[in-house]
Amino acid sequence: MKKGWKTVPLGELCDVLDHKRKPITKRDREAGEYPYYGATGVLDHVAGYLFDETLVLVGEDGAKWASGESTAFAVEGKIWVNNHAHVLRPHRTVLLDNWLIYHLNHSDLTEFVSGLTVPKLNQGCLREIPVPVPPLSEQQRIVGLLDEAFEGIATAKANAEKNLQNARALFESHLQSVFTQRGPGWVEKKLGELCDILDNQRKPITKRDRVAGDIPYYGATCIQDYVKDFIFDEPLVLVGEDGAKWNSGDKTAFAVSGKCWVNNHAHVLRPHRDKITDYWLISFLTHSDLTPFVSGLTVPKLNQGNLREIPIPLPPISIQRQLAETAESLEEETQRLARLYERKHAALEALKKSLLHQAFTGAL
Numbered sequence: 001m002k003k004g005w006k007t008v009p010l011g012e013l014c015d016v017l018d019h020k021r022k023p024i025t026k027r028d029r030e031a032g033e034y035p036y037y038g039a040t041g042v043l044d045h046v047a048g049y050l051f052d053e054t055l056v057l058v059g060e061d062g063a064k065w066a067s068g069e070s071t072a073f074a075v076e077g078k079i080w081v082n083n084h085a086h087v088l089r090p091h092r093t094v095l096l097d098n099w100l101i102y103h104l105n106h107s108d109l110t111e112f113v114s115g116l117t118v119p120k121l122n123q124g125c126l127r128e129i130p131v132p133v134p135p136l137s138e139q140q141r142i143v144g145l146l147d148e149a150f151e152g153i154a155t156a157k158a159n160a161e162k163n164l165q166n167a168r169a170l171f172e173s174h175l176q177s178v179f180t181q182r183g184p185g186w187v188e189k190k191l192g193e194l195c196d197i198l199d200n201q202r203k204p205i206t207k208r209d210r211v212a213g214d215i216p217y218y219g220a221t222c223i224q225d226y227v228k229d230f231i232f233d234e235p236l237v238l239v240g241e242d243g244a245k246w247n248s249g250d251k252t253a254f255a256v257s258g259k260c261w262v263n264n265h266a267h268v269l270r271p272h273r274d275k276i277t278d279y280w281l282i283s284f285l286t287h288s289d290l291t292p293f294v295s296g297l298t299v300p301k302l303n304q305g306n307l308r309e310i311p312i313p314l315p316p317i318s319i320q321r322q323l324a325e326t327a328e329s330l331e332e333e334t335q336r337l338a339r340l341y342e343r344k345h346a347a348l349e350a351l352k353k354s355l356l357h358q359a360f361t362g363a364l
Contacts, residue, residue, distance in 0.1 A: 002134065007131065007132055009128050010100075010126060011126070014056070014089060016086060016088060018083075018086055020051070023084075030046060033047075034046055034048065035080070036080045037081045038085060048080060050080050054097065055088060058086040059121065060126075061084055061115075061118055061121070067353070068352075071105055072104035093136070094133060099139040102356060102359065103131055104129070106353075109121060112129055132362075146356070150355075153348045160345065164337050164338055167334045191312055192307070194314070195237070196272070197267060197269055197304060197307070197308070203264070204265075210225055210227050213229070217261045218263065218266055219263050220240035220241060220242060221240055221266075222254075230259035230260055230261055232259070233259045236269060237268075237282055238267065241265055242300065243265050246302060252288075252290060267302075269281070274317065279328070280320045285310075290310065293309065293310055
């Protein structure tokens with residue numbers, strides 16, 4: 001502990017106003033303008049209020065308490081708080097609200113949480129949480145540094161995310177323009193004219209009957225397991241039959257290759273590759289709204305009859321390959337930006353943790 005600092009239990013640093021809070025069931029709430037808070041934020045807006053000041057709320061149950069979670073947050077003005085969030089009024093002559101919030105959100109509070117079925121940070125344990133308390137001027141200095149640094153980190157994250165979104169939008173726009181344009185030599189064919197449908201070869205295996213192995217076992221949208229044997233051993237296209245989504249942009253179709261097993265929730269297609277490339281077929285199905293071909297309310301299903309009837313715009317195979325190269329190049333760039341974003345996001349999160357660690361050990 002840095003000289004001049006001390007550690008004090010939270011209960012000695014705050015008034016805990018939990019006795020003033022009051023839950024209202026959803027059916028009994030009267031709609032209004034005042035925020036109605038729960039464990040992690042605003043749940044509703046109601047006609048009345050319980051508090052009218054600046055306070056700190058901390059999740060009691062229905063929250064998360066690991067380091068980096070938004071366990072504590074500031075509120076102000078007229079509000080209502082239910083019984084899932086503790087209500088704290090810091091003694092501001094010795095403790096800044098933001099110092100407390102930064103500390104609680106940086107700390108791993110799980111050791112103060114009890115209950116297995118319904119984990120809960122009860123008031124007794126809350127009061128015992130140790131809080132490092134430097135002089136008020138030192139808190140103000142450090143909080144100012146953290147505020148400035150975190151604002152910069154938030155801006156950097158937002159810029160990186162915007163770049164990624166722009167790249168994805170460009171990719172999607174390119175594909176949409178490709179599928180809606182028409183040129184010399186374009187025709188429209190039904191999917192059943194362009195693919196062999198191998199559904200009669202697929203076979204489901206119940207989980208208890210599967211023999212573990214290294215062969216992918218595919219369902220409607222992805223690998224569900226690995227099994228010992230295989231049904232198929234060639235490049236194919238799978239399309240979700242049920243248990244999938246069929247809106248534009250959903251992973252309706254995907255490629256598989258090599259040895260695999262497919263259950264009865266995915267159609268199995270072998271494209272006629274002298275007429276249509278796998279990439280063209282997958283891209284078109286993935287970026288089309290196929291819901292008009294889906295039947296069933298309780299269990300929506302793209303049955304084989306409707307699958308065969310899906311119309312596919314088809315340029316000459318040479319054009320398909322050329323357009324696929326352009327699209328793949330854009331997709332690779334999008335994926336590169338996604339990897340950069342993930343790395344940058346991780347680095348910025350690590351920087352936040354490092355700054356908070358320095359702040360509460362007196363090294364900042």
